[in-house]
Amino acid sequence: xxxxxxxxxxxxxxxxxxxxxxxxxxxxxxxxxxxxxxxxxxxxxxxxxxxxxxxxxxxxxxxxxxxxxxxxxxxxxxxxx
Amino acid sequence: xxxxxxxxxxxxxxxxxxxxxxxxxxxxxxxxxxxxxxxxxxxxxxxxxxxxxxxxxxxxxxxxxxxxxxxxxxxxxxxxxxxxxxxxxxxxxxxxxxxxxxxxxxxxxxxxxxxxxxxxxxxxxxxxxxxxxxxxxxxxxxxxxxxxxxxxxxxxxxxxxxxxxxxxxxxxxxxxxxxxxxxxxxxxxxxxxxxxxxxxxxxxxxxxxxxxxxxxxxxxxxxxxxxxxxxxxxxxxxxxxxxxxxxxxxxxxxxxxxxxxxxxxxxxxxxxxxxxxxxxxxxxxxxxxxxxxxxxxxxxxxxxxxxxxxxxxxxxxxxxxxxxxxxxxxxxxxxxxxxxxxxxxxxxxxxxxxxxxxxxxxxxxxxxxxxxxxxxxxxxxxxxxxxxxxxxxxxxxxxxxxxxxxx
Numbered sequence: 001x002x003x004x005x006x007x008x009x010x011x012x013x014x015x016x017x018x019x020x021x022x023x024x025x026x027x028x029x030x031x032x033x034x035x036x037x038x039x040x041x042x043x044x045x046x047x048x049x050x051x052x053x054x055x056x057x058x059x060x061x062x063x064x065x066x067x068x069x070x071x072x073x074x075x076x077x078x079x080x081x
Numbered sequence: 082x083x084x085x086x087x088x089x090x091x092x093x094x095x096x097x098x099x100x101x102x103x104x105x106x107x108x109x110x111x112x113x114x115x116x117x118x119x120x121x122x123x124x125x126x127x128x129x130x131x132x133x134x135x136x137x138x139x140x141x142x143x144x145x146x147x148x149x150x151x152x153x154x155x156x157x158x159x160x161x162x163x164x165x166x167x168x169x170x171x172x173x174x175x176x177x178x179x180x181x182x183x184x185x186x187x188x189x190x191x192x193x194x195x196x197x198x199x200x201x202x203x204x205x206x207x208x209x210x211x212x213x214x215x216x217x218x219x220x221x222x223x224x225x226x227x228x229x230x231x232x233x234x235x236x237x238x239x240x241x242x243x244x245x246x247x248x249x250x251x252x253x254x255x256x257x258x259x260x261x262x263x264x265x266x267x268x269x270x271x272x273x274x275x276x277x278x279x280x281x282x283x284x285x286x287x288x289x290x291x292x293x294x295x296x297x298x299x300x301x302x303x304x305x306x307x308x309x310x311x312x313x314x315x316x317x318x319x320x321x322x323x324x325x326x327x328x329x330x331x332x333x334x335x336x337x338x339x340x341x342x343x344x345x346x347x348x349x350x351x352x353x354x355x356x357x358x359x360x361x362x363x364x365x366x367x368x369x370x371x372x373x374x375x376x377x378x379x380x381x382x383x384x385x386x387x388x389x390x391x392x393x394x395x396x397x398x399x400x401x402x403x404x405x406x407x408x409x410x411x412x413x414x415x416x417x418x419x420x421x422x423x424x425x426x427x428x429x430x431x432x433x434x435x436x437x438x439x440x441x442x443x444x445x446x447x448x449x450x451x452x453x454x455x456x457x458x459x460x461x462x463x464x465x466x467x468x469x470x471x472x473x474x475x476x477x478x479x480x481x482x483x484x485x486x487x488x
Contacts, residue, residue, distance in 0.1 A: 019145045038146065043212035050209060 001053075006075050013052045017044060027069040034068070055079065086258045087486055089331040090169025090319035091426045092161035092269075096132030096312050096413050100164060105430050108438040109459055113296035113412050115310050121283075124276050128288035130298050131274060132312025132414035147230055150216025152193035153273035155226040157315035157419075158185060161269060162227055165317035170331060173232045182235030182263045184254045185223040186246030186270030188418040191277040193217035223271050223315075235263050241418075243473025244381075246270050248421025251318055252340035252479055258322050265321040270422035272313030279311045285350070287385055299415075300442035301382035301408035302389050302450035309383040312414030316423035333486040335429055338466075339368030345476025352391040352472060354398075360478035361399050361470065368482045372400040374466050375482070377437055379428045381470040382408035383415045386447075392470065393449040400468075407440035407456045421471035421479060432464040432485060 001009070007027075015022040018035040025034060037045065042062070050056045055078050065071050091101065096114025098104035107114070114132045121129040137160050139148050151159065166172065171181075197214040201207055216225055221239035228237050236257060240250040247270020254266035272278075282288070289308040291298040300306040326333055341364030345356030365371075378396060382389045389408075396406060409427045410416070416423050431438055436459060443450075443457040466484045 036146075040212040041146070043208065044149075047209050047211060056209075 001079060003072060003076065006072055009052060010071070010075065013048050017048045025068055027067060027072070029068055031065060031068055031071050053079065082261060083259055084261055085323040086255045086320055086337045087323050087326050087333045088318055088320055088335045088337065088429065088483070089326050089333060090165035090171070091334060091429055092164030092168065092317040093423060093426045094134060094137070094157050094160040095314035095316070095416065095423055096134050099134070099160065101430070104427070105434065107412065108409070108427055108430060109436060111412060111439040111441045111459060113299070113441065114312065115295040115298055115414050117292055117295050120276055124280065126280065126283045127286060128283055128290050128308070129292060130289055130295050130310045131279070132310065132416065134274060134314040143230065149213030150222070151226050152190060152217040152222065153275055154187050154190060154271040155217070155222045157313065158223040158227060158269060158271040158317070159230070161315040161317040162267060165267070165319050166231070169319045170329065171319070173230070176234070177232040180235045180264060181233050182254070182257065182266040183224055183228050183233050183237055184240055184250045184266055184268050185227065186240040186242070186250040186418050186422060187220060187223050188241045188243055188246050189273060189278055190218055190220055190222055192273050192275035193222070195277045227267070233267070236266065242477045242479070243475055244415070244417050245421055245471040245473035245477045245479040246418040247316065247423065248469065248471035248479035248481055249342065249477070251320065251337065251422060251425060251481055252342060254320050255337045255340050258320060264325045265319070267317060267319055268422065269315060269317035270419035271315040272417045272419035274311070274313035282311065289384065297442055299384045299411050301380065301384045301411050301440060302393065302446065302455050303443050304445040304447040306384045306386065306389070309385050310414035312416045314416060314419060314423070316419055316426045318422055318425055335432065335483045336486045337481065338484050339364035339370065339482030341365070341367060341480040343478045345478070347476055350474055352388050353476060354391055354394055356476050356478050357391060357395040357470070357472060358399060360480045361395060364468065364480035364482050365399070370466070370482065372404065375400060375404050375468050376464040377428065377431065377462070377467040378404055378406040379424045379467060379469040380406050380408040381472045383410055388472070390447070390449045392472070393453050397452040402452050403454055405437050405456045405460070405462065406453050407438055409438055411441040411443065412438070421469070424469050424471070425481060425483065428467045428469055429483070432467060435461055435463055437462045437464070
């Protein structure tokens with residue numbers, strides 16, 4: 001999956017799961033604020049990633065994620081493993 | 082100082098209507114909410130009859146986070162509570178600044194638990210179950226969800242008392258307000274209707290199998306009944322001190338004047354004359370009333386021979402044979418954990434609209450039901466005071482007496 005495919009796929013399932021306008025998901029935007037994530041929501045974030053991308057990120061993986069750009073980099077790195 | 086306790090809001094989401102106006106029409110028309118539910122046959126149910134309520138779409142009203150911890154009991158309870166809160170002229174902003182409690186009746190979350198366990202078994206990883214399931218699975222699911230949504234800051238507890246849960250929730254709220262410990266409490270009862278909720282109850286063989294005539298299946302007090310029909314939904318009653326209601330200029334729908342309760346201390350499922358007798362007489366004594374003061378009795382009668390018979394004996398023994406009696410379960414089926422609350426809502430609607438809802442399907446009395454005054458058809462009647470009975474498994478009994486409000 002290349003970067004464009006990652007962006008398209010994650011935009012779809014994140015906007016569906018967290019009920020946000022897909023247009024608000026932009027690389028420079030903050031992931032937690034845009035998706036309005038509480039600590040509980042990270043449980044569901046892991047589940048939709050596992051269901052849609054086939055890997056299960058850990059809390060450690062999210063430490064470097066602030067923006068969606070960070071998120072895409074994390075996804076690329078995990079999928080390359 | 083003791084406080085008078087009044088009702089300022091009611092809401093209903095049931096098999097005979099999803100709002101107060103719909104339910105009022107059904108009560109007057111004697112409409113049945115019972116259906117034949119085909120999936121129950123495949124599941125192995127002996128009886129495929131149930132009262133039906135659809136899962137409401139809560140997306141227009143609640144955020145994802147607010148909805149994710151809800152399964153049927155909380156979803157149904159949100160609908161009835163939304164209606165009651167609006168009727169009472171209240172909202173979350175008011176609750177945030179004015180201490181309000183919630184005591185809600187609920188005694189199962191079977192559907193939610195089964196779905197969660199299925200996910201856990203399939204995925205073999207509890208971290209993939211989801212963040213909402215725990216709040217759906219716990220028996221206090223209605224309380225957790227509604228207290229969060231409405232920003233409630235008073236008493237917050239779930240009343241689990243089998244088929245008397247809804248009635249006890251009102252009774253306990255009444256006692257707290259009467260003693261001055263709370264100004265306002267949201268009371269009620271919720272009951273799930275999914276296929277997992279009633280399988281073990283059906284297995285006892287106490288449900289009606291009148292599959293060819295679902296609307297005729299629930300027939301409390303009738304000689305030819307063959308068992309109860311399970312049902313569900315939710316009912317909400319907002320109660321508050323008279324001082325609080327007057328201060329808010331709230332419309333008052335009734336005053337709670339008596340709450341009796343008891344435990345049979347006997348068999349786990351069989352009713353018991355003495356237990357019901359003590360509950361009923363306690364409510365009458367507390368209210369300081371005589372049988373002449375009661376204009377209508379909403380019976381617990383579920384359409385089982387042993388239950389109906391015992392209640393008819395108790396009503397005849399304590400209150401005599403003249404007071405009009407009906408069991409609205411003839412239309413709704415047995416709303417179980419919700420029943421004690423919904424039947425107060427049904428009775429309040431009768432009181433305010435001057436009628437008695439029929440005990441439909443009452444065609445022939447038996448020896449005991451012939452000794453009380455059962456109303457088989459819609460009847461115009463002035464009701465100033467009614468009594469509502471609720472009796473549950475484990476021998477838990479509750480009787481409430483409510484009067485038309487007079488300052």
